[in-house]
Amino acid sequence: MxxxxxxxxxxxxxxxxxxxxxxxxxxxxxxxxxxxxxxxxxxxxxxxxxxxVPGLVDMHVHLRDPGQEYKEDIRTGAAAAARGGFTAILAMPNTDPVIDCGSVVRYVLERAAKVSRTRIYTAGALTAGLQGHDLAEIGDMVEAGVVAFSDDGRGVQDAGVMRRAMDYVKCFDKRVLSHCQDESLVGNGVVNEGRASTLLGLAGWPALGEEAQIARDIALSKLTGCPLHIQHLTTAEGADLVRKAKAEGLPVSCEVTPHHLFMNEDHLDATYNTSLKMNPPLRTKADNKALIEALLDGTIDTIATDHAPHAAHEKSLEFELAPYGTIGLETALSLILTNLVAPGIISWNRLIELMAHAPRRILGLELVSLKAxxxxxxxxxxxxxxWTVEEHDFVSRSANSAFIGSxxxxxxxxxxxxxxxxxxxxxxxx
Amino acid sequence: MGTLATEHLLNIEDLDVAGINAVLDTARSFKEVNERAIKKLPTLRGRTIINLFLEPSTRTRTSFEIAAKRLSADAINMSPSASSTVKGESLVDTAKTLDAMDCDLLVIRHRYAGAPYIMSQNMRAHIINAGDGKHQHPTQALLDLFTIRERFGGFSGLKVGIVGDIAHSRVFGSLAPALRLLGADVTAIAPATLLPACPELLGANHCHKLDEILGELDVVYLLRIQKERIEQSPFPSLREYARLYGIDRGRLERMKRDAILMHPGPVNRGVELTSEAADTAANLLLYQVNAGVAIRMALMYLLLGGDRDGSLA
Structure with missing residues (x-):
């Protein structure tokens, strides 16, 4: 045609x-x-x-399929991606069952081929069942078509396990995507440790809980030679760690979400809006500024949404009981255009690099370019x-957006x- | 139609200085009523007050129940075992169900922060927060303010030290900002492991050494060490905590002559206070409890539409 x-x-x-x-x-x-x-x-x-522009890619999406299709499924997630301008997305493996072996990978890819125009790639789990102990069947998943590995949703707590995982993944020329969260520092934290935790009487999720693992995983990347991608970076110090790793020439990349760029803990108030509960949490205004600087100087490679759909009945609970996450596929590009391109903070060229070329490079996918x-x-x-972001106007199965009303x-x-x-x-x- | 500027008491910040004074003045009138042989007033006859206590509590729930009954309201107590939450009902659905029963005022205690706000969004009733998670406990703050005002006549220039588990304390979350608003100087005194990230945002200075500041304080407010809430041992032992932050005979003697000891109760004897110190302070601690009933009567009365001048016609 x-x-x-x-x-x-x-x-x-x-x-x-x-x-x-x-x-x-x-x-x-x-x-x-x-x-x-x-x-x-x-x-x-x-x-x-x-x-x-060349088709956009979101390398951090929770499709919830298999197992939690009441939140989202491959068809609705792919539709939300198309509506947001994405031609390809990377699904995270924290489904039920976990995507930790070839057969689940094949389910996702075969299902996607049937119900999705959007290209759907999937990450596989690093450790079996995301338990953080034994390696998942990484070779089996590579054969089935997995393009990267992650225990997203949890940090790998044991440094020895992370080292083995990175040593092993490197053999398949794939990248480890790391959700950095030291559970001994984070505990039951639900909002940034600082203003939000103090004023709202909620357990704090300290920046160091993220930064300590970023530092560890960069050191492990250096030791093992395994390419490393830091997921959903949120702090000035975290950006600095990645900046130094890149200056050293290490194979380290990172992403930032629109909500961590444009929202911060000051948006949380005594209304306890659970759409603003995410992991990692919204940080500070100073972090917003530092992340935008890191976007400008090339420290941050890509913008990813961490699209995390949850049903209304799950989010309309007490803040401490509600699950973490905001949806993002349908609003990400417009947020970047409104907040960064229109005011001249970044150029269209930089936007295309961030949202189209960089994620394909990071994942080893064929580049898409405007040429024969x-x-x-x-x-x-x-x-x-x-346009106005409205709760009833999502094609995603869930409407838990942090940006409703924008x-x-x-x-x-x-x-x-x-x-x-x-x-x-x-x-x-x- | 209420006579306070606020429909609900969700957070202490719902009250400005005038609002706090209206509650304290009204409570003083009710305190006199409580001293009569016949303590019951017809003021809230025909009104329905539900005490929804989703976290175990005897003292606070009893105080609210007595307050409602003294004002002739129909008071219904709901506790976890009696409520639908154990059957998996969401708080929003609980609120809508209670709303369908046309209650006038809901008192809620919950282990999660923000629960009173959820009720206020799903019910027509006035809401009083009787403690939400580690967030706020405004009626406790008001009864403490009442006690301090009765003792000192006002707040301006008073030095208040709040000692203990500040990080997990909803009492501190309400009391410190109110004291600051009224002109007192508040210091949170605790090891760093028991302090919130930014105590200054709640209007308080902080220090780690009780003995350095004890002699300057007009009010020494001891928070209960909630053994059941403490995670990952923020101090080595109760014995060490008592040595560093407990009030014993020696510290009693080093306090200013007219300084007062306060505690929201129940006291862990041998932890926040030695038995001897607890007995010395007993009168005031019981005064706090006594004032609590009057404060809760005042809030019910003002929220449900008493006279603005606080008269008890």
Whole structure:
């Protein structure tokens, strides 16, 4: 099937492109990029006023499938991804059963092939059952198609176990994605140790509980040579540790979530909004600032959402009892456009690097670029569209967003995966 | 229609200085009523007050129950074993169920912070927070303020030391900001392992050595060491805690002549206070308990629509 996308502003720093032009697509790949293109037959779409970029990737998503389909499943999660402008996502393995062997991996990938236009990759567990003791069947999962390994949701407590896991994963040329949380320091912490824990009478989750494991895992990466990716970085000090590791030339990358960039513990008040309960917790205003600086200087490689759906009945509990997490797929790009691109803090080029190129590099996936022969995974954005985040307006099965009520500028209108639309004029394509 | 600026008492910050004074003044009138042979007033006849205590409590629940009955309200007590929460009902559903029974005022004690706010969002009744997790216990703060005001006539310039498990204390969470608002100087005195991350946000200075500051204090307020809540031993032993932070004969003698000892009860004899010190302080500790009934009567009366000037017509 042939497709001609006309007159969008096409931006891709990988090929130094930022101009209004046409892109033709044939057999799932870009055929030509240029002015005044035409195709003999097929579909022509006028994208005047829109911005067209390489398809975005979110490398931190909880699809909850298998086992917790009442929160989200592969079909609804993939739809939420398409609505948010993502052409590919990486599913985390803390499902039920845990994705810790080849058969569960095959379930996820086969199911995705049936119900999802969005490309779905999956991470496998580092340790069996996420228990933090014995290695999961890492080789078996690589054969089944896993692209990275993580015990996300928990830190690996035992340094010896983490060392063995990294030594082993390295043999398969894969990366370890690390959720850094030292349980002996964090305990039952539910909000940042500081202002929020003091004023709300809640157990504190100290920054050091995260930073201590970041430091440990960087040291283990140095020892083992295993590529390491720090998940959902939240603090100035954590960013500094990654900055130093990169300066040393270590194979270390990291991600930050929109909620840790744009929200902090001051947003928590005596209304105990459980949509603001996440792990790691919202930190301080100073951390927001330091994370944005780390985005600018290249310390932070990518923006990932940690999309963590939970059912309404689970979140409408006492704060200490509610589960951790906020959804993020449908709001991430608009938040970055509104808060970072529109005010000129980062460029479109940097946004594309952060949300399209970097995650593919980190995961060892084929890059997508606006040039002939590249896979036609494309995200098209109306940069002027203003919209309000509303609870009833998610295609995710859950609505636990930290950003309900936010007025955002810039929204995805169309998404193409391998030349086929997963989103058209803001509407999902089945 | 209430006569306080607030519909509910969820946090001590719901009351400004005028509000606190209205509660204390009204409580003083009720305290006089409580000293009569016939203690019952018809004020809240026909009103329904539910005491929902989702965490074990005898003293506070009894105090609220007596307060409601003295005002002729119909008081119903609900405790964990009697409530649906043991059957897995969510707090929101509990609130909606109680709301459907048309109660006028709900008193709630819960082990989780923010529970009173959840009730206020799902019920038409006025809500009084009788202690939520490690967050707030505003009626305890008010009865403490009442006791201090009766002793010193006011708060301005008073030096108050609050000693003990500050980090896990909802009493501190309510009392310290109120004392600061009223012009007192508050110091949290505890080892670092028992202090919250930022005590200054609750209006308090802090220090680790009781003996360095004891001689300057007008009020020495001892928090109960809640052995059942302490996790990962924040101090080596109760014996060591008592040596460093307990009030014994020697420390009693080093206190200012007119300084007072307070404690929210129940006292762990031999921990916060030696038996001797507890007996010395007993009158005031019982005064706090006595004032508690009057304070809770005052709140029920003011929230449910008494006269603004506090007269008991």
């Amino acid at each position: 042939a497709l001609l996308l006309k007159s969008a502003r096409c931006i891709d720093p990988l090929v130094g492109l930022d101009t209004i032009c046409d892109i033709s697509v044939r057999d799932g790949r870009i055929a030509e990029v240029g002015q005044d293109l035409s195709i003999p037959k097929g579909l022509t779409i006028d994208l005047t006023g829109k911005v067209l 022969h590249s896979v036609a995974d494309l995200t098209i954005i109306d940069p002027e569209m203003t 007025v955002l500028k810039g929204r995805v209108t169309d998404v193409y995966v391998g030349g086929y639309a997963s989103l058209e004029n803001g509407e999902l394509v089945d």
